[in-house]
Amino acid sequence: MFLKRLNRKKLYISLGVIGIVFIIFSIRDFFDYDCDPAIVIDKSFADIDPELLNEHTIFFLETSNSTDHQIGAREACAIESAAYMNPNTNIVVLFLTLSNHIRLKNWSQFQPILNYHNIHLRYFHIDDIIKDTPIEEWMKKGLLSRSSYPVVHTSDILRYTLLYKYSGTYLDLDVIVTRPLDEIGSSSYACHQDDEIVNNAIIKLSGSDGKEVGRLLLEEVIDNFNGRNWEQNGPLLITKCLNKFCKTENLSGIEKCKEFDILSKNKCYAVKWQHWHKLFYEYYADETMEIVKDSFFVHLWNAKSKGTKLKTTSRASFNQIAAKHCPRVHEHNSII
Numbered sequence: 001m002f003l004k005r006l007n008r009k010k011l012y013i014s015l016g017v018i019g020i021v022f023i024i025f026s027i028r029d030f031f032d033y034d035c036d037p038a039i040v041i042d043k044s045f046a047d048i049d050p051e052l053l054n055e056h057t058i059f060f061l062e063t064s065n066s067t068d069h070q071i072g073a074r075e076a077c078a079i080e081s082a083a084y085m086n087p088n089t090n091i092v093v094l095f096l097t098l099s100n101h102i103r104l105k106n107w108s109q110f111q112p113i114l115n116y117h118n119i120h121l122r123y124f125h126i127d128d129i130i131k132d133t134p135i136e137e138w139m140k141k142g143l144l145s146r147s148s149y150p151v152v153h154t155s156d157i158l159r160y161t162l163l164y165k166y167s168g169t170y171l172d173l174d175v176i177v178t179r180p181l182d183e184i185g186s187s188s189y190a191c192h193q194d195d196e197i198v199n200n201a202i203i204k205l206s207g208s209d210g211k212e213v214g215r216l217l218l219e220e221v222i223d224n225f226n227g228r229n230w231e232q233n234g235p236l237l238i239t240k241c242l243n244k245f246c247k248t249e250n251l252s253g254i255e256k257c258k259e260f261d262i263l264s265k266n267k268c269y270a271v272k273w274q275h276w277h278k279l280f281y282e283y284y285a286d287e288t289m290e291i292v293k294d295s296f297f298v299h300l301w302n303a304k305s306k307g308t309k310l311k312t313t314s315r316a317s318f319n320q321i322a323a324k325h326c327p328r329v330h331e332h333n334s335i336i
Contacts, residue, residue: 038068038103039110045094045124052090052120055187055206057168058082060093063154067099073109073333074300075173077326080113082177085325089181091119096126096154112328126154129161134215138222147227156200156233157221163205164214172201174302178295178325186261188213190238191268191297195252200238202268202297209259216241268297276301279318280308288317309335 060079062069083091095102102123104110113119130136135157147153159170169181181204188210193199205214220241226232243249246257255262265272270292271279278284278291279300292298298321310319312330322330330336 037107038105039107039114039121040101040103041095041121041123042101043122044100044128045092045122046128048092048120048122052092053166053168054090055167055204056182057090057092057166058086058181059159059162059168059170060091060173061096061155061158061162061170062094062173063096063151063158065096065098065151065154067097067101068103068105069095070106071104071110071173072106073329073336074302074306076110076113077322077329077336078171078173078175078177079119080116080326080329082171083113083116083119084327085177085180086182087118089118091116093119093121094124095122096158097123098125099123109329109333112332113326126158129158129165133161133165134218135161135221138225143225143227149227149230152230153227153233156237159200159203160214160217160221163203164211164218167206167210169204170202171297172299172302174300174305175201176298176300176321176325178292178298178321181296184261184263184267184296186263187259189261189263190242191263192251192265193235193269194265194272196239196250197235198239198242198251198262199269199299200234201299203238207259209257213241213245213260216245263296267295269299270295271298271301273299273301273304276304277308279321280305280310280316282315285315285317285320289320292317292321312336 060082062071079091079093100123126139130139144150144153144157162168163170171177186204187207188205190198190200190203205211217238220237221233229236239251242251242257242262245260246254248254251262255264271288278288279298300318310316312319312322312334319336322336
């Protein structure tokens with residue numbers, strides 16, 4: 001009888017402990033949810049100092065259209081690399097939202113780069129960018145909202161509009177900057193992805209020829225928008241417009257049209273999208289570092305590589321590139 005009572009007492013104590021642990025974790029989760037230490041960005045692009053916007057400005061866009069945005073270590077590395085390699089250039093990072101603020105929830109990955117004086121984080125509404133541009137009336141038709149790839153196509157269209165309206169350089173959030181961009185020496189440029197195709201992950205527009213290319217890009221969207229094709233408004237569109245601008249049917253071998261430069265793939269996309277894995281595996285490290293040694297950019301091809309995680313102790317080429325060109329993010333994260 002005594003043993004039965006003792007066992008029953010142990011059972012009650014165990015159940016009580018489990019209950020207390022459950023309550024503690026529930027309270028913790030409640031307060032974590034309510035007191036999320038996210039970085040809150042309450043400054044609007046509409047109110048940005050005009051002096052920050054010029055032909056030297058570097059833009060990044062995040063267009064998932066949410067109050068809560070997820071910027072991981074890889075995206076933080078891209079932003080830091082632009083700021084670190086171009087310390088006298090303003091880096092403007094824009095987050096699309098319907099609200100009047102956004103939160104970077106995974107703040108610990110982003111925190112290391114917030115002290116860069118030339119990084120400016122802003123939320124924006126679509127009207128802030130399209131107002132007083134050729135695309136404004138077209139956007140009111142709502143065709144973009146019916147796209148099969150709304151995040152991608154919104155980014156495509158807004159990057160053209162930003163550069164048409166303000167000038168500057170646009171970079172995707174999976175593009176690492178490895179050299180000062182002033183060394184390119186071009187007022188406007190995009191880059192060959194291969195012999196015939198130009199990619200739109202890296203674009204600079206300024207001056208009269210840049211303005212003309214920007215106008216052609218927006219006119220092509222207005223006249224021939226296709227929301228069913230993922231790349232229709234990206235590489236295919238910019239290639240078509242540059243064919244028109246350069247008065248050719250094939251961009252192979254073309255490096256310059258008037259004052260617009262089409263940089264070689266070795267400057268921007270030295271690692272082909274088909275070989276994206278070579279950036280993330282140690283076996284290819286020496287080969288890949290040789291391939292990118294003369295590049296201004298390293299494109300991580302995030303559409304293919306986003307599920308690949310890399311320990312920052314790895315010898316893989318991306319890890320070596322990150323350690324050199326986004327040192328704060330690399331030091332702060334064990335996985336990138």
